Amino acid sequence: MPVYKVEAQVDTKQLLQAVEQMPQPDFEIFVIQVLKLRAQRYSKSLSSSESELILKINQSIPDEMQQQFNELIEKRRSITLTDAEQEKLIQLTDQIENLDAKRIEHLAQLAQLRQQLLAQVMQDLNILPPACV
Numbered sequence: 001m002p003v004y005k006v007e008a009q010v011d012t013k014q015l016l017q018a019v020e021q022m023p024q025p026d027f028e029i030f031v032i033q034v035l036k037l038r039a040q041r042y043s044k045s046l047s048s049s050e051s052e053l054i055l056k057i058n059q060s061i062p063d064e065m066q067q068q069f070n071e072l073i074e075k076r077r078s079i080t081l082t083d084a085e086q087e088k089l090i091q092l093t094d095q096i097e098n099l100d101a102k103r104i105e106h107l108a109q110l111a112q113l114r115q116q117l118l119a120q121v122m123q124d125l126n127i128l129p130p131a132c133v
Helices: 012-020 024-043 048-058 064-079 084-116 118-124
Strands: none
Touching: 024 048, 048 084, 064 084, 084 118
8 A cells, every 4th residue: 555645743634735635546445434434433422233324324326336427427428339339327326226226225224223213314314315306
């Protein structure tokens, strides 16, 4: 893993500038470690089940998948999408929808564990419902 030079005392902006220098694989590992750290901090007041669910809820769509999806959407908008690309877009859409469904399942499990409404858990975690709903 590469070493990044930072000053002994850094503000948030400087820290983010250092993180921006990371190659994508290191960045992904870093994000996972930060999410684990966040879960550990919450774990003082959360059960291990809650911490595990929050980690799963906070997992995002892999960057490569999101980038490919965005590129194909743009090609579709500009009416330059080939049949093979259309098929790939459908596959990616299915994969993303499955990931979103898993996230909702984890949110529902957390709501059940906390004995709260799903909307309350989403509000507590600052998760906004999709605009299209």
